[in-house]
Amino acid sequence: MPAISPRHWRRSIAASGASEHVLAEIVTPRAAAAPGSPPGGSRRNWRDLRLRILSAAVLAPVGLLCIWLGGLAFVALVVAGVVGLGFEWAGLLRQTLRQLRGVVLLAWPAIACIAAIVTNRWDEALLMLLVPAVLGLWLDVGIIAIGLGGIGLLWLRFMTGSGWDGVLFVILVVWASDTFAYVAGRAIGGAKLAPRISPGKTWSGSVGGLVGAMLVGGVVALLLPDATGVDAAQVALRGIGFGLLLGLVSQSGDLAESAFKRRCGVKDSGRLIPGHGGLLDRLDGVLAAVPVAALLSLAAPFGAGFWYAGASTGPTPLGLVHAGPHVDAASMPSLLPTRSGHAADHPALRSGSDPT
Numbered sequence: 001m002p003a004i005s006p007r008h009w010r011r012s013i014a015a016s017g018a019s020e021h022v023l024a025e026i027v028t029p030r031a032a033a034a035p036g037s038p039p040g041g042s043r044r045n046w047r048d049l050r051l052r053i054l055s056a057a058v059l060a061p062v063g064l065l066c067i068w069l070g071g072l073a074f075v076a077l078v079v080a081g082v083v084g085l086g087f088e089w090a091g092l093l094r095q096t097l098r099q100l101r102g103v104v105l106l107a108w109p110a111i112a113c114i115a116a117i118v119t120n121r122w123d124e125a126l127l128m129l130l131v132p133a134v135l136g137l138w139l140d141v142g143i144i145a146i147g148l149g150g151i152g153l154l155w156l157r158f159m160t161g162s163g164w165d166g167v168l169f170v171i172l173v174v175w176a177s178d179t180f181a182y183v184a185g186r187a188i189g190g191a192k193l194a195p196r197i198s199p200g201k202t203w204s205g206s207v208g209g210l211v212g213a214m215l216v217g218g219v220v221a222l223l224l225p226d227a228t229g230v231d232a233a234q235v236a237l238r239g240i241g242f243g244l245l246l247g248l249v250s251q252s253g254d255l256a257e258s259a260f261k262r263r264c265g266v267k268d269s270g271r272l273i274p275g276h277g278g279l280l281d282r283l284d285g286v287l288a289a290v291p292v293a294a295l296l297s298l299a300a301p302f303g304a305g306f307w308y309a310g311a312s313t314g315p316t317p318l319g320l321v322h323a324g325p326h327v328d329a330a331s332m333p334s335l336l337p338t339r340s341g342h343a344a345d346h347p348a349l350r351s352g353s354d355p356t
Contacts, residue, residue, distance in 0.1 A: 067157070067164045067171070074157055075117060082109040082150040084279045085287075088269045089142035092261065092280075101139055104132050109147040116151050117158065125151055130214040145287050152290035161303035165224045169217070169239075169305060170246060170293050174285040176216035177247040178254075184208025198258035210247045217243020221307055228304050228311045242296070242307040246289045253288025257281070 053331035066077040086106045095102035109129070129147040133140040156166035182345035185205025193201040221239025222232060230238070257280055259270060297306035304311065 004335050033323060037115045062173070064168075067167050070157060070164065075113075075154065078150050078153050079110045079113055081279065081283070082113055082146050083107070084147045085109070085149075085283065086142070088278045089278050092264045092266065092269060093138060093142070095139075101135050104135060105139060108132055108143050109150055112147045113150040113154060117154050122151065122159075124154065143147065146290040149283070149287035152294035155294045156290070156297060156306070160297045160300070160306065162305050165305045166293060166297060169220050169224070169242075169307065170286065170289050172249045173213045173217050173243045173246045174289050176212040176243075177250050178285060180212025181205040181209030181251070184211075194255055194258075197244075197255055197262060201255070201258075206251060209251060210244060211246025213243045214240045215243070215249070217241075217246070221305070226304075228301060228308050230308065231310055236313075238307045246292065249292050250285030250289045253286075256288070257284035306355060 063077065066073045083106060086109050090096070090102040093101070093105070095105060097103055097106065108131075112125045112128045115128060116122050119125070124149075129144045130140070132143050153167060156162075156170070157164060160166055172325050181201075182205065185200070185202045185208065188202070188204035188208070190204045192199060193203050193206050205337040218236045218239040221235050221242075226235060257269070262268065269280035271278065293306045296309045299309040300306050301308060301311065
């Protein structure tokens, strides 16, 4: 029987009305997976790793520098971030800047953040986030999520007395959870975590992410200054425990964002960050973890990281807010606690008051 060339196959199949997709499948069949190879172990699963690394190499130094500088540099970073997040949320809801809902989504979280830091009325700034509910439930869900994240970052950086310690802990733990989950999920694979919500996530990735969050949490807690006198073993255990907590919250936020994107019929919230998608894709875990960290800081002594919640008695950030002076943006760098700030450095305490 004479040999039939691939070109003859193409002509014959095309003449029968087969689609190009079917034609490609017949002429160039997919290679079978090697027996015993781990799920997710192909080179294709790592194809976006280079883009992820390059994006992190560009964005991480800028973010860390603003966190370290504090003051207006950090406020500008947070405001720019919440504006970008609002823009992406508006896009998911198919709202443009020509529509009132689109403008509100873009601006309202940023306005609430600026109001909190300028007026020092944090509770009222939080209540502001509820106002846009009159325009729609899903619109306000985005505003609340984004606004809580932005206000929480400002609170941790300026109002806890621990400087950039709290922000750094959250960022590094969430980063570790994302990174370890990515590596473990690609290398091990296995059963899907929530296939109807996010088909790419696996139980191995989730466990790997939690392990990474605990390890980094323990190390960061040990390396950052201790303002409470707790021994090193307890500090490490606190870092591990709160790292686990933030890892769970971060992954929950990731799944929630995935569910919302699936509801909207999109894969990524945007294309701003190569290898990651949009800002929401990159910061969904941070948006979930920051409010929890800010809430925990209310139970921690002023000048200590939020992972010391309940460690000792003394002035708390919430008490100092009510006793402290009005804070305006122009004088913020000199009035607000710095990187090495302690309770004794707060103007309210220097004046002899005893806020609790």
